[in-house]
Amino acid sequence: MRTAFSLFLCLLFSYLLTAQPKPIPQTKADAWKKEVMNAVDAKAKDAQVMVDMVFSFAELGFQETETSAYLIKILEQNGFTIERGVSGMPTAWIAKWGNGKPYIALGSDVDCIPKASQKPGVAYKSPIVEDAPGHGEGHNSGLPLVILAAIEVKKIMEREKLPGTLMIWPGIAEELVGSKAWYIRDGLFKNVDACIFTHVGNNLGVSWGDAGNNGLVSVEFQFEGSSAHSAGAPWRGKSALDAVELMNIGWNYKREHLKPTQRSHYVVTDGGDQPNVVPSKAAVWYYFRERTYEDIKSMYEDGIRIANGAAMMTNTTVKHRLLGTAWPGHFNKSIAEAMYKNIKTVGLPTWSNDDQALARAVQKLVSAPKKDQRGNVIDGLAVKLDTLNGPVQFSWGSGSDDIADIAWNVPTVVLRYPSNIPGTPGHNWADGIAMATPIAHKGVVNGSKVVASTLIDMLTNPKIITDAWDYHNNVQTKDVKYIPFLEKNTPPATFLNTKIMEQFRPQLKKYYYDPSKYNTYLEQLGITYPTLEKKD
Numbered sequence: 238m239r240t241a242f243s244l245f246l247c248l249l250f251s252y253l254l255t256a257q258p259k260p261i262p263q264t265k266a267d268a269w270k271k272e273v274m275n276a277v278d279a280k281a282k283d284a285q286v287m288v289d290m291v292f293s294f295a296e297l298g299f300q301e302t303e304t305s306a307y308l309i310k311i312l313e314q315n316g317f318t319i320e321r322g323v324s325g326m327p328t329a330w331i332a333k334w335g336n337g338k339p340y341i342a343l344g345s346d347v348d349c350i351p352k353a354s355q356k357p358g359v360a361y362k363s364p365i366v367e368d369a370p371g372h373g374e375g376h377n378s379g380l381p382l383v384i385l386a387a388i389e390v391k392k393i394m395e396r397e398k399l400p401g402t403l404m405i406w407p408g409i410a411e412e413l414v415g416s417k418a419w420y421i422r423d424g425l426f427k428n429v430d431a432c433i434f435t436h437v438g439n440n441l442g443v444s445w446g447d448a449g450n451n452g453l454v455s456v457e458f459q460f461e462g463s464s465a466h467s468a469g470a471p472w473r474g475k476s477a478l479d480a481v482e483l484m485n486i487g488w489n490y491k492r493e494h495l496k497p498t499q500r501s502h503y504v505v506t507d508g509g510d511q512p513n514v515v516p517s518k519a520a521v522w523y524y525f526r527e528r529t530y531e532d533i534k535s536m537y538e539d540g541i542r543i544a545n546g547a548a549m550m551t552n553t554t555v556k557h558r559l560l561g562t563a564w565p566g567h568f569n570k571s572i573a574e575a576m577y578k579n580i581k582t583v584g585l586p587t588w589s590n591d592d593q594a595l596a597r598a599v600q601k602l603v604s605a606p607k608k609d610q611r612g613n614v615i616d617g618l619a620v621k622l623d624t625l626n627g628p629v630q631f632s633w634g635s636g637s638d639d640i641a642d643i644a645w646n647v648p649t650v651v652l653r654y655p656s657n658i659p660g661t662p663g664h665n666w667a668d669g670i671a672m673a674t675p676i677a678h679k680g681v682v683n684g685s686k687v688v689a690s691t692l693i694d695m696l697t698n699p700k701i702i703t704d705a706w707d708y709h710n711n712v713q714t715k716d717v718k719y720i721p722f723l724e725k726n727t728p729p730a731t732f733l734n735t736k737i738m739e740q741f742r743p744q745l746k747k748y749y750y751d752p753s754k755y756n757t758y759l760e761q762l763g764i765t766y767p768t769l770e771k772k773d
């Protein structure tokens with residue numbers, strides 16, 4: 238009898254260990270999706286407050302202290318457990334809630350752009366603080382979107398006792414491609430089954446396969462020579478600045494012999510102190526971008542060789558350090574397909590005449606092209622949904638995002654949501670104009686509905702994640718294996734932007750959004766929405 242009972246326990250135990258969660262009937266899942274979409278709609282006010290608040294912080298990469306503290310507080314109040322300072326980055330963190338599988342990561346970037354400070358809702362250049370950083374990329378909107386979705390899905394998971402873990406994480410210093418490869422190296426995603434990432438755009442869309450963009454390495458070359466009196470004894474000096482200039486000349490000759498898909502650009506981060514002292518130290522910071530790992534690596538090696546050549550010509554020495562890296566983007570098919578169904582259900586926001594008027598005025602202001610690169614007419618805000626796009630057939634190269642490093646390790650998609658105006662130049666003050674207006678708020682709410690309903694899909698239909706790994710293992714990484722550019726001990730470049738934020742934070746602080754006093758940030762700044770022309 239006793240043996241039979243232990244056998245029964247043993248069988249029961251092994252059943253529990255191997256049992257797959259039963260798929261939940263579609264009708265039930267559909268009802269929860271409807272419920273969660275209504276719940277997100279009802280929280281539109283929360284979305285506006287979060288979006289406006291992060292907009293007002295305007296923090297550059299690695300300096301996202303206010304943004305992180307603010308978002309962490311909201312997540313803690315909603316039952317998430319926070320791990321701070323992950324991957325050696327003071328502003329990075331991971332928020333977790335739930336138990337067991339599926340284990341789903343939800344992320345977005347949070348940093349802003351140098352010299353992009355701009356008042357929202359006005360169709361002319363008007364910085365909040367002259368020369369200060371600002372959200373000229375729209376990274377103030379993505380995490381609010383994700384947080385709103387996660388909080389509402391969590392309520393359903395709790396009530397229905399659905400197993401699953403939600404992990405929310407910020408893309409720190411995305412403009413420096415400075416965090417995500419480090420997260421992968423440090424094992425932050427090792428238990429994750431799938432990742433939903435969001436990025437501001439001007440339509441509601443998702444794609445899968447090769448995204449057509451470039452990966453990169455971000456490298457600073459530091460030259461050292463010796464100083465001398467520039468007039469009294471210039472023959473005794475070894476100019477590190479000469480080395481920087483010669484390296485740039487060398488690289489600009491090299492361009493002719495690179496593939497047309499490359500992008501490379503540099504800024505001089507140290508050009509010496511004053512003209513009468515031969516610069517003993519100088520530095521130049523390059524981004525080397527290409528479409529494949531091999532081509533990025535080859536540019537990286539060319540860069541080092543040219544730097545060594547410049548050092549030899551000037552009798553200086555050179556060392557280099559890796560500050561950031563990203564792989565070319567490739568995204569998951571199964572999750573993208575599930576997400577696209579939800580995109581069709583949610584649709585684009587209903588734009589008001591004011592929203593459209595602002596968009597057209599901004600397009601005029603920035604001399605927007607008549608059509609985008611895919612041939613869509615640019616005229617006001619998007620009113621027709623993007624199609625679901627698969628792998629690009631051809632690309633002549635483009636920007637980068639280190640979300641790719643996550644996507645090469647865990648099935649990942651990027652939801653683009655319509656919080657910005659089509660036809661803006663990107664990384665520009667004009668890209669901030671929409672980002673604390675009803676355009677951004679509506680785009681975030683619709684994006685949040687898509688994320689929330691896709692989460693319900695993943696929690697109720699295990700096949701989406703099984704298929705996602707099948708694509709990941711048997712298609713995406715079948716021939717291309719992820720090789721990181723990071724070494725085991727490459728530190729994150731957390732020192733970047735420290736001085737700029739120290740300079741501007743005291744002034745920016747005066748303009749932090751106060752939702753206890755003002756309904757919106759536009760109201761706080763005294764802006765009539767929309768203001769289409771500058772009044773003298």
Ligand SMILES: [Zn+2]
Binds near residue numbers: 346374376411436
């Ligand atoms: Zn971005």
